[in-house]
Amino acid sequence: MKLTIGHLYPDLLNLYGDRGNIQCFCKRLEWRGIEAEVIPFLSGSRIDFSKLDIVLLGGGSDREQELVCQYMKEIKSDFKNYVEDNGVVLAVCGGYQLLGKYYKTDKKMIEGLEILDIYTEWEPERLIRNIILNSPLFSAPIVGFENHGGRTYIGNHTPLGKVFFGLGNTGKSGYEGVVYKNIIATYLHGPLLPKNPQVCDYLLERALKRKYGEDIKLEKLPDRLEQKANNYIVGRYSDKKYVLKETIKRYT
Amino acid sequence: MRLQSKLAIRCAKLTSMLIKKLNRGSGVTLPGYVARLIDPQILSVMSGMVREKTIVTMGTNGKTTTNSILYHVLKAEGKTVIINRTGANMLNGIISAFVLATDRKGRLHADYACIEVDEIASVRVLPQLKPDCALLTNISRDQLDRFGEVDITYNKIKTAVLSVPETKLILNCDDILSYSLTQDCQNSYVTYGISEQIFDDISRSEIRESIFCRSCGKKLSYDFFHYGQLGIYHCPNCGLKRPEPDYTAENIVLHDTARPSAKPSAGTMEKGQCAAASADYAAQVSLSAGRPVLSDRMYSFTLGSMEISSQARSPYNIYNTLSAYAALCALQAPMKKFKQTIESFDYGNNRESVFTINGARVQLHLAKNPIGFQQKISLVLKDPDPKDVIIQINDTYQDGEDISWLWDVDFQYLANANAATITTNGTRRHDMGLRLKYEDISCSSTTDLRKTVEKLTAEGTKNLYVIVNYSGLYRTNHMLTELQAITKGGAAS
Numbered sequence: 105m106k107l108t109i110g111h112l113y114p115d116l117l118n119l120y121g122d123r124g125n126i127q128c129f130c131k132r133l134e135w136r137g138i139e140a141e142v143i144p145f146l147s148g149s150r151i152d153f154s155k156l157d158i159v160l161l162g163g164g165s166d167r168e169q170e171l172v173c174q175y176m177k178e179i180k181s182d183f184k185n186y187v188e189d190n191g192v193v194l195a196v197c198g199g200y201q202l203l204g205k206y207y208k209t210d211k212k213m214i215e216g217l218e219i220l221d222i223y224t225e226w227e228p229e230r231l232i233r234n235i236i237l238n239s240p241l242f243s244a245p246i247v248g249f250e251n252h253g254g255r256t257y258i259g260n261h262t263p264l265g266k267v268f269f270g271l272g273n274t275g276k277s278g279y280e281g282v283v284y285k286n287i288i289a290t291y292l293h294g295p296l297l298p299k300n301p302q303v304c305d306y307l308l309e310r311a312l313k314r315k316y317g318e319d320i321k322l323e324k325l326p327d328r329l330e331q332k333a334n335n336y337i338v339g340r341y342s343d344k345k346y347v348l349k350e351t352i353k354r355y356t
Numbered sequence: 357m358r359l360q361s362k363l364a365i366r367c368a369k370l371t372s373m374l375i376k377k378l379n380r381g382s383g384v385t386l387p388g389y390v391a392r393l394i395d396p397q398i399l400s401v402m403s404g405m406v407r408e409k410t411i412v413t414m415g416t417n418g419k420t421t422t423n424s425i426l427y428h429v430l431k432a433e434g435k436t437v438i439i440n441r442t443g444a445n446m447l448n449g450i451i452s453a454f455v456l457a458t459d460r461k462g463r464l465h466a467d468y469a470c471i472e473v474d475e476i477a478s479v480r481v482l483p484q485l486k487p488d489c490a491l492l493t494n495i496s497r498d499q500l501d502r503f504g505e506v507d508i509t510y511n512k513i514k515t516a517v518l519s520v521p522e523t524k525l526i527l528n529c530d531d532i533l534s535y536s537l538t539q540d541c542q543n544s545y546v547t548y549g550i551s552e553q554i555f556d557d558i559s560r561s562e563i564r565e566s567i568f569c570r571s572c573g574k575k576l577s578y579d580f581f582h583y584g585q586l587g588i589y590h591c592p593n594c595g596l597k598r599p600e601p602d603y604t605a606e607n608i609v610l611h612d613t614a615r616p617s618a619k620p621s622a623g624t625m626e627k628g629q630c631a632a633a634s635a636d637y638a639a640q641v642s643l644s645a646g647r648p649v650l651s652d653r654m655y656s657f658t659l660g661s662m663e664i665s666s667q668a669r670s671p672y673n674i675y676n677t678l679s680a681y682a683a684l685c686a687l688q689a690p691m692k693k694f695k696q697t698i699e700s701f702d703y704g705n706n707r708e709s710v711f712t713i714n715g716a717r718v719q720l721h722l723a724k725n726p727i728g729f730q731q732k733i734s735l736v737l738k739d740p741d742p743k744d745v746i747i748q749i750n751d752t753y754q755d756g757e758d759i760s761w762l763w764d765v766d767f768q769y770l771a772n773a774n775a776a777t778i779t780t781n782g783t784r785r786h787d788m789g790l791r792l793k794y795e796d797i798s799c800s801s802t803t804d805l806r807k808t809v810e811k812l813t814a815e816g817t818k819n820l821y822v823i824v825n826y827s828g829l830y831r832t833n834h835m836l837t838e839l840q841a842i843t844k845g846g847a848a849s
Contacts, residue, residue, distance in 0.1 A: 115567065115575070119505070121763030127794045147575070165505040171573050234757065249758045294760045298790045329793055333786035353753065 106139035107311050110156040113164075114144045116172050117198055120251070122162035124295030125194060128304050129158065136323055138312075147175050153186040157311040161199030163293060166209050166226075166253070169198050173214050176202065180217055187219050187285060192311040195289040196296060200281070201254050203289055209253075220282055220289065222261060224254040235270025235292060236341055237280050242302045247337040248292030250280075256291075258282050264290050269341040286310045299337070301330045357401065357462060364395035365462040368455040384444040388451030399447075399484040402454035405464040406438070409687050410485060412523075413472050414513060415493030415534075417727055418676045419445070421703060422493055423472040425680040428701060432693040435467040446477040450485070468689075475509050478516035482523070490517065491526040491683045493676070495533040496584045496727055497761065506533070517541045526683045528675070529601050530586045536570045548682040549601035554608050554671040555582050556734060571596050582671075584727050603682035605674050608657040611665075653738075660685075662695050666703075670731055673703045709833065711840045714813035718820045720836055722829050724755065726764040732823055733766070736773050742817040745775045746808060748782040748824040748832065755825045759784050768795045776817050781805050782828060806835055813839075 109129055114122070126142055133140040145151050153159075164172060187193060193203075201207045204222035207214040216223075230253045237246040246265055255274040263273070264281025272280035273291070281290035288307065290296065297304040305322050312320045340346055368387035375386060391398045403410055413423040427439045440453035450471055458464050473481050475495075482490070495510055510533055517525065518541055529535045529547035538545055567576050567585055574593035581587035590597035656665045657674055659681045668674055677698055684691055711718040723729040736745065751757050770778065770792070778799040780788040785801040792799045802808040812820050824832050 120758070121760035124760070124763030124791075124794070127763070131794050131796075165507045167507050168568070171568060232758075249760060251758060294758070295763050298763075298794060299787070329786060329789050333784075333790050336784075336786055 105312065105316060106141065107133060107157040107308070107315070108141045108143060108155055109158045109160060110151065110153075111142055111144045112151070112159060112161050112199075113147045113172055113175065114162070115146045116168045117162040117164040119163035119165065120197065120249075120293035121295040122160070122196060122293070125160060125162075125196070125297045128295070128297035128301070129160075129308065132301065132304055132308060132325065135325055147172065151179055151182065153179075153182045153191065156186070156191065157315055158192045158194065158307060159183075159186070161193065161195040161202065163197030163199060165198075166214075169202065169207065170212060170214055172198075172202065173216075176215070176217055183217055184219055187287060190286050190310075190314050192307050192314065193287040193289070194296070194307060195287065196293055197252060197291055200289040200291060201256060203282075203287070204256065207254055220258075220261060220284055220287070222256055222258045222282060224256045226253050227255055228253070231271040231275050231291075233270055234337055234341065235272070235280065236268040236338055237265030237270075237272075237292070238268050239265030241265075241283065241306065242300075244300070244302050244331075244334060245338050246292065246296075246300050246303060247334050248290075248294040248296050248299070250291045251293070252291050264288060269347070286314070299330060299333045301325070301327050358395070360395045361398055361401045362462045364391040364393075364398045365455045365458055367391065367394055368452065369458075372452070372456055384441055384452050385446070385448040386452075387456060388448035388453075391451050391455050392448065397484075399451050399454065399481070400486070402451070402458075402464060403469065403485045403487075406466050406469045408435070408467045409488040409689065410469040410471065411683055411687070412478075412482065412485060412487040412490045413470070413493065414475055414478055414490060414516075415528075416475075416496045416509075416725065418493040418672060418679070419472045421673060422491065422676045422680050423470050425677060425698070425701060426470045426491075426683065429680065429684060429691065429694055429697045430468050430470070430689065432697045433690040435690075436465055438464075438466045438469040438471075440471050445472045445474040447480050450477075450481055475512050479512055479519075482516040483519040486520055487523050489524040489526055489683055489687055490520070491679055492528065492534050492537070493679055494528050494531045494584070494586060496531075497725065497764070510536070513537070514540050517543060524686055526679060526686060528586070528679065529599050530582060530588070532567075532570065532576065532585060532589055532598075535598070539571070546602040546682055546686045547599060548603040548678050549598065550582065550605055550608070550674065550678065551588065551601075552606065552608050553580050553582075554674065569594060569596055583730070603659070603678060603685060605657045605659055605678045607663075608655060608671075608674060610653050610655055664695055664698050666698055667701060668703050670703075670735065672731060676703075709836075711836045712843075713809065713820075713836065713839045714843045716813035716816065716818040716820055718809070718813060718822065718836060718840075720829075720833060721821065721823045722826065723823050724825045726761045729762075729765045729823075733769050733773075736775075736821055737769055739819070740774065741819050742774050742776050743819040743821055744812045744816040745770070745773070745778045746802075746805070746812070746820065746822045747778065747780050747788050748805065748822070748828045749780070749784040749788045750782045750825055750827045751784050752827045754827045759787055762788060762791045765791075767791055767797065771795065771797050777812065779808055779812075781808070782824075805832065806839070809836065809839060813843075 130140040195203050201224045202216050203220045204216045205218050206216050207224040209226040232251045235248055235250045239246055261282045263279035264283050267278050267280050309322050368391035371390045372387040411426055413419050427437050430437045438457050440450050497506055525543050525545035527534045527545055527547050530549040569576050569591040572594040576589045577592050579588040588598050655668045655674055709720045721732050723732045751759050780799055780801045789799055789801055
C-alpha cells in the first residue's frame, strides 16, 4: 500500500514547523510498512488532485497568503472536487483561513477557495498561546499552539473541538477549527500531528479507506512519548494555580 | 541637568543597590523602570551626554557578539564606552545601563555608547536614543509567538527606523529583508555582505524566509544561499538584485590547526581571553567561569586591506566582525587597533563555554532559534570523536512559548554525529524527544540535569555537549561551574 501526500506551496506556506506534520504522516506510514510519497507543489506548478491521497495546506504570513491567493484561483474547482470526493485535507492556520470565502486583513481582502462556508476577519490583537481542545472524534485531548490575527467565523460548520484552554476560532466562541467530510482545518500548530497521533492516524485511516476500501484498519503503534508530550500540556493547564500564574505574567 | 533627571538617576541607583543588597537577581531592568517613572525623558537626556557617537545593534542573530566587538575595538582605542548587558536589551535594561554608569553627580562620562536593542523594544528605544548609526545583523525566524510573523518583526524595525531619519543604517545586503529597509526608509545607509560561499550544507538547512521579491511578489532567483534567506539573490521579473556591498570580507579560509586531545590541558585554554574588559563587562563574562573554547579550526579573512587571523570558528562570526567593521568605518571611528583586537577577541562570550568535570570535556552551547540550532548541529558534526549530547528545551516567555521551531531544524544529521547517548531535558523535553523519534534517533529524558551530567562525565565518552535555550543558560552555566570546582577538573593532566 502507498499514500501520496501533496504539500501545497511549501515555498509560501511553511510557518510553524509544518514540516513536522509531513514528517509525522510519513513516519507513521513507514513504521507500519506502508509506503509514503510527498510531492511538494511550489507556487505556480500544476497540481493533479486525482493522484493525491492527502493534501496539506500550511500556514503563511498575511503577506504570503496574499501571494498564494493568485495561485489558488487556478486550482479552485479541482480542489473542491477533490474535497467533495472525500479527499483527505489537513489545513493549518493560514491554510485553514484560505479554505473559506475570504480573509479580510487590515489592508486587503484575500479571496479564499470557498470550499468551506466560513470567513475570517483580522483584528489587531493576535491570539497567541498554548491551546487544548476536547473533540468528540477522539478520546485524547488535542494540544497545540495558536498564533493568529484572524478571527474565523464558521457558521453552521462542525468545529473540530471545544476549547478547554486557549482562545480558538474567534477568541470568544469557545470552539476551534472545522471538520468537514475528510477535512480537518485548525489553527493548531506546534506542529499539530506529532503530539496528537490520534489525529494523524484518523487522517491516514480515512485516506487508506478511500483508496483501498473500508476494511482497512491501522495497526497500533507504541505512542508512549507522544502521550507524555500531550499529557504534559494537558496537565499544566489543568493546574489552576499554574494558569493563574501564567495569566498574571501575561498581563504584567 | 534638570532636577527631575537627577532624581531619577538617584532613585535608580538606590534601587540597584537595594536589589544587590537583598540578593534579588542581577538588577538590570528595575532601576531603568524606576528612572523612567520619575523622568520619562531620561533616555534622551542620557544619550545626549554621550560625547561622540551612539551605535545601536539590532537583528535576530549575532547582536550580542557584534555589540561586544564594537565595544572592545573602541575600548582598545582608549575610548570610554557604555554597553548594556546581555539580555538587558529592552527599554528598561538600556536605561539602567546608562543611569548606573553615571558618576556621583549624575553625569555621564562616555565617548561612545554601544547598545544592543531588542526588535520589539526598538520602536520605543530608537526615538529616544537617536543613535548616530543603527546596525542590523539580519532578520530571520525567531520566537514567532512573540513577534507573530517575520513580517511583523520587519515592520517593528521599519517603524523604529522611520522615527530616526538622521540615523545612518548599516545593513546586511545579503539579507533581502534587511535590504528592503533602503526602499521603505529615507535614511542614509551603507551595506556589507559576503560574496564567497562559506557555509556548509548542514548550516544551510531548508529554512527559508522571504524568498519572494518584496517589490513585485515574484519568486527570487538565488546564485547560492548562505543560510536562511541570506544569499546572492536577484529578481528575474523586476530586476531587483543584491547590490555590490560597500564593505565585504574576502579570502575567507578555515585553517586547520593541530587538534588538541579530547581532554585538553588547562594551559591551552587561556589564549582566547578578552584583552580589555570594564568592570561591568567583566561581570558579564565572569558569569562563565568556564574557559573560552579554543577552536580547532579558525577563520582568517581580509577586511579592506587588513588580513585578520581571527579566533572565529563559525562563519557567522565573520558576518559579525564584518558588520562591526562596516559600522566603525561608516562612523569614521578610530580603528588603529582593530586587527589586534579582533585577533584576540573571544567570540564565545558566555554562550559557549568549556568545562572540565570528572576529567571530561563539557561544552555548553546556547541555541535559541532554528538557525542558531542548525549551526550548533553543524558544530557537533565537525567533532569526529564519540560524544554524549544533552539538549535542554524550555518554553518560558523568554525562550518563546511556541516550540514548533524545533521542527524547522534538521535534526536528522545527529544520526551521524557519533553520539553515544542523547538525553533531553527541560520543560519541553518530551517535545524534543518526539522531534528525535520522528527522525528515528533514540534518546532518553531526564528531570535532573545535574545528576545526568555527573553520570555522563564519570561513565560516558568524556566528551559532553550541553545545548540549552535561553532560560536555562545561566542556571546550567552556574551548575557546570560548580561541578567543575567540586571535581577540581578531575583527572585533567
